[in-house]
Amino acid sequence: MADVRTYTLIYVVLLVLGTGKFVFFEFTPYDIALAATFVLAIAKTLLIAGYYQHLIEEPRSITYMMVISVFMVLLLTVAAGYSIQ
Structure with a gap:
């Protein structure tokens, strides 16, 4: 820590x-x-x-999972913005 x-x-x-x-x-x-x-x-x-x-102290698999989840949220945001237009 x-x-x-x-x-x-x-x-x-x-x-x-x-x-x-x-x-x-x-x-x-x-x-x-x-x-x-x-x-x-x-x-x-x-x-x-x-x-x-504290993601620096976590195993890399958890960090990768967090990165993928942030990417998915960005994709959903783009899709929602596209559907509004």
Whole structure:
């Protein structure tokens, strides 16, 4: 299990990544800011799932199952959006 120093470091990184979204939208064109925001969101999601939900300490099979379930949720969201149109 990670110690307090690791959790504090992850918290600071998440804070910096969250601030990065604001910086991108203030100082870069919209298209670049949007793409960068998606990259930051993926990085934040991986850090939260890995450390705060302890997936880093789990066997790889559970991690793969989580990735597949997130992919399936995305597919269902796309399908629902397509059916609304």
